[in-house]
Amino acid sequence: MGGEQTPVAGDGTIGKACDVLDQVAAFARPVRFAELLESSDFPKATLYRFLQTLTNQGMLSYDPDRQTYTPGLRLVRLAHAAWTQSSLAPIARPFLDALSAETGETVHLAQLDASQVLYVDKRNAAQPVEMYSQAGKVGPAYCTGVGKAMMAYLDETALDRAVSQQSYHKFTDKTLTSEAALRADLDLIRSRGYAIDDEEHEPGIICIACPILTSGGRMLGAISVTGSTERMNFQQLETWVPRVRRVADQIGTEAQTWRFPETRLNADKDRIQAT
Known part of the structure; x- marks a missing residue:
């Protein structure tokens, strides 16, 4: 089964950031950077930059003790709004x-x-x-x-x-x-x-x-x-x-x-x- 969307030309940075969000969510558990890099199409520096930006925006959450990423609480709020409205x-x-x-x-x-x-x-x-x-x-x-x-x-x-x-x-x-x-x-x-x-x-x-x-x-x-x-x-x-x-x-x-x-x-x- 494929869980990935077909990329749309012209989506640019936002589309790539969404791809990273999808990748983190697909693990269905806290995931380390090395695991994401192994399955990512992005270079190491690019992937890290996206993860930092998404974390700063609350779309991802980073646990410094376990060094893992999970979907952030901002996504929870957005998901609740989507569930209610859409x-x-x-x-x-x-x-x-x-x-x-x-x-x-x-x-x-x-x-x-x-x-x-x-x-x-x-x-x-x-x-x-x-x-x-x-x-x-x-x-x-x-x-x-x-x-x-x-x-x-x-x-x-x-x-x-x-x-x-x-x-x-x-x-x-x-x-x-x-x-x-x-x-x-x-x-x-x-x-x-x-x-x-x-x-x-x-x-x-x-x-x-x-x-x-x-x-x-x-x-x-x-x-x-x-x-x-x-x-x-x-x-x-x-x-x-x-x-x-x-x-x-x-x-x-x-x-x-x-x-x-x-x-x-x-x-x-x-x-x-x-x-």
Whole structure:
């Protein structure tokens, strides 16, 4: 699985600094300079200069005793603001709670981030199963239910870009490993209205996923119900499809109102003035 974004020409210093932030965060633990240098494309002096600047700005934190770097508290503040203002999580929370309680299974909420899946919220099953996905983690789109559900409803330009940026790494014997196989699956998803993950990312983990769309068909994210093959099969899991689809529709309706309140207010004002 690739967790890296494709560099954009012209991003310059800011883009390079973001690459360093991504690199530090990818370790998921305090990391030493030597470790960063080993996997960095930057020369030693350049990497050190970026680390110093990011630390001075509070984007990274440096522990002088352990000589390690971690994401800084300024990033925590920014992440909280992004979660509140830009993600579907605050809107979807009550719907996730209800769906999780009703199904007793793991529920995921995801959005696309640079053609990959960003898990923005999660509810664990009544009998939790160990799996990769956690809120805040990034995962592949081509072999996860939520990822395929989202890609299937992108416009043509965005879809071509997303498909071209998939890594097609073979996680299991059932992983889709080519663009042709992925596009065929996306066609099937559009025809039936939901996606599945048939142990494509992790052995023993299956899921159904529905896209979250606006009334105009714009894709906002996806929601899934995930189970373990140790205690269920697809026939049992797919009985939840109508419920998951209704929840996705409810979140889409709520998100459209919440994300664009000024549009709604202006429309109400125009309607009043016209009467």
